[in-house]
Amino acid sequence: MSELVSRAVGRFAPSPTGPLHAGSMVAALASWLDARARNGRWLVRIEDTDLPRCDAAHGRMILQQLRACGLESDGEIVWQSARTDLYQGALDQLASAGKAFACACTRQEIAKHWHVTGRQWGRHQEIPYPGTCRTGLHGREARAMRFLTQGTGTIRWVDRRLGSQSQCVEEVVGDVVLKRADGLWAYQLAVVVDDAAQGITHVVRGEDLADNTARQILIQQALGLTTPQYLHTPVVRSANGEKLSKQTGAPAVDVSDPVRALHEAGRHLGLRPDHSQVSDQLSAWVKAWASQWVTSAAD
Ligand SMILES: [Zn+2]
Known part of the structure; x- marks a missing residue:
């Protein structure tokens, strides 16, 4: 029984904004191998909180592409759009502990705050939230809900591939949005709630998401949740050096030849098939890789 309780649980959590591309395939395979190498479970979660950008048909296509490659969830597929109650419960918990507050600021108001102080931010740089509504709305209308980062200091964690990491969320990001002005749940809250609800022990995902880790650790701590271990896989780039993504028009993975x-x-993960086991059989490739994964990445 105790063996069951302590079993590793990994996950792959794509956003259904398009079909699976080569970049997301790397994250899917890495998370799957990591779970297999630990004799653990691997769960698939469709992260469709950003409803206007997501499409259930893409979600179903991703699941079908994964299945064609032999990557099947060991549990029920979770769709975040159906879990509003869970996110609301977490938000209520944070608000009643004084760790979440309503914010009335528009993007322009936040930019204006820094403009007045003379601080400059690049066009693609994240503009930190200056804490304007921490003391209340003062008659303004609530738009979003934010997580209070005041006094949280520098968050440190060890990434299994990138090594020691640190970020002062209060300075770099400011108070993190938990519920957006358009009423949709923010990625950061949904991820934290679901990783905990699904008992995820090992998060393996693309390096483009590494920057979110400190924010998620802060929210986990505020909710009294355990922090999983993190491994961020190398980003896949196109021939011209651009990160592969749906936005840059990355083509769908061709699963006619899984x-x-x-x-x-x-x-891409640096895995080489054992030549004594070279075969057209999917199971043979996977077996060879799973054993390599144990010695290269698993700790
Ligand atoms: Zn505000």
């Missing part, structure tokens, strides 16, 4: 699709993802 062994090839997995081989390409595995090569």
Whole structure:
């Protein structure tokens, strides 16, 4: 029984803004191998809180692409759009503990705050929230709900591939949005709530998401949740150096030849098939890689 309780649980959590592309395939394979190497469970979660950008048809297509490659969730597929009650419960918990507050600020007002102080921010730089509404709305209308980062200091964690990491969220990001002005749940809250609800012990995801880790650790701590271990996989770039993403028009993974699709993802992770086991059989590739993963990445 205790063995069951302590079993590792990994997950793959794509946003259904398009079909699975080569970049997301790498994260899917890495998280799956990591769970397999630990004799753990691997769960799939569709992160569709950003309803205007997401499409259930893309979600179903991603699941079908994964299935074609032999990557099947060991539990029920979770769709975040159906879990509003859980996120509301977490928000209520944070608000009643004084760790979440209503914010009336528009993007322009936040930018104006820094403009007045003379601090400059690059066009693509995140403008930190200056804490304007921490003392109340003063008659303004609530738009979003934010997480109070005041006094939280520098968050440190160890990424299994990137090593020691640190970020002062209060300075770099400011008070993190938990519920957006358009009423949608923010990614940061939904991820934290679901990782805990699903008992995730090992998060393996693309390096483009590494920057979110400190925010998520802060929210986990405020909710009294355990922090999982993190491993961020190398980002896949196109021939011209651009990160592969739906926004840059990355093509869908061709799963008509699943062994090839997995081989390409595995090569990106530095995995080489054991030549004594070379075969067209999917199971043989995966077996060889899972044993390599144990010695290379698993700790
Ligand atoms: Zn505000």
